[in-house]
Amino acid sequence: MKKITLLFLLIITFLVPKNAQAQDNGAAIAAGAGALLAIGAGIAAVEQMKERAELTATEWILSNNPELVNFSLKTLDFNGKKLKDMSATSVITFKIQEFVPQDKPELDGKKQILLGFTSYGWINEYGIDFDKVRWFLIDSKEWINMMTSYTKVASGEKDDSFVKDQLTNGKIVNKGIKVKSKTTIPFYELSGDLYVTTDYNEDMKFIYNEKSLGIYLKETKNLIQIGRGSIIEIHDFFFDE
Template identity: 70%
Template sequence: MAFLIPKQSVAQKDGAAVAAVAGGLLAIGAGIAAVEQMKEQAELRATQWVLSNRPELESFSLKTLAFNGKKMKDMSSTSVITYKIQEFNPAMDPELDGKKQVLFGFTSHGWLNQSGIDFDKVRWYLVDDVEWMNMMIAYVKVSSDEKDESALNKTLLEGKVVNKGIKVKSKLVIPFFKLTGDMYVVTDYSSEMKLLYNERSLGIFLKDTRDLVQMGRGDIIDIHEYFFDND
């Protein structure tokens, strides 16, 4: 199940991501303290969104998976922030063993300004493992010669998404097309978005705002492993 809803967003990641964000904010006059404040604000906004829009989630963990999950480096432009959400049973030492979901926060031009983040310039998209698999199948169909959806589902469950294609036990079983940076292959995925394949990235075009975000392959790998890596 997935749905697109405007309003509120954002958060943290690791040292490298924070440095990238800091650079973008410094370019518009903000500093490291502002970055930290922004991260805290964003975590709160993400949690508020879940509480407002998913009332059935009574115990869950929400952590940032990627703060700047895109291929392009201009932080003042469009971007996508991803959160991993997982349910658990409350206990003295609870384990995160419940249903997993990923929350995307797609930003629009102007989402960063001298006041920080404009949370009105965000579109939310929530996916579970089924929806993510559907997206990956559609993505691999346009990025490779493999078109059999049943075969793709099996391969994606067994393998891993890497830079050159899909690997199963270190063997590249589905190679991706070799495209230059200015070549795109497009599929009309849903009423909300189109998916694009271009060299080492997943492009997501939001029909409502006409914004295009190109997710880096590393972020695709992280999301896929979060859903399907049981190691």
């Protein structure tokens, strides 16, 4: 909160000219105050969306995964996002980790990722419409299977065992998979209008395009893009933390 207050003060400093006339200063201050109110409203709206999304995700877990009894749930997508950016978001990602209840418990249990795939109009003037979100809970094994399929379509590598080994011991980066700073599986260089596809399961097709993972949901017929940065963040959650 202190950081946000300091940011507002800095914005006022830059919005108000040092050599302006008194009346101009007054107008500038009013304009600055209006801008700050707009920024504050945007921050508050995103924070409210985050809380609502986390509540809905938790309710989905409780309803559909009774085996999850003690767990932490945090979003990966809302930090630093503007309201207009969130309306264009195609997938909300939540980190889930189990723990043993005790004083000051450590998050040292099983890790999973909950993916909430959105569709057009999921954010409107009334807030979030969660009827337009499809949920998938994924553990590290399923993530490796997904990334193996993705890596194969993105690189042409055919050996499943080799790909899984590189994924488990390395990192996904923009240009491929790296193990100890060496690129062991390079990805194709494709222009923005080229796509390579593979059928993953009864729910999804994967589409490789430059710097993104495209997931085509067969039921809703939506093509959803997950940026390479999000892929890296999820992979690091499973295998680095």
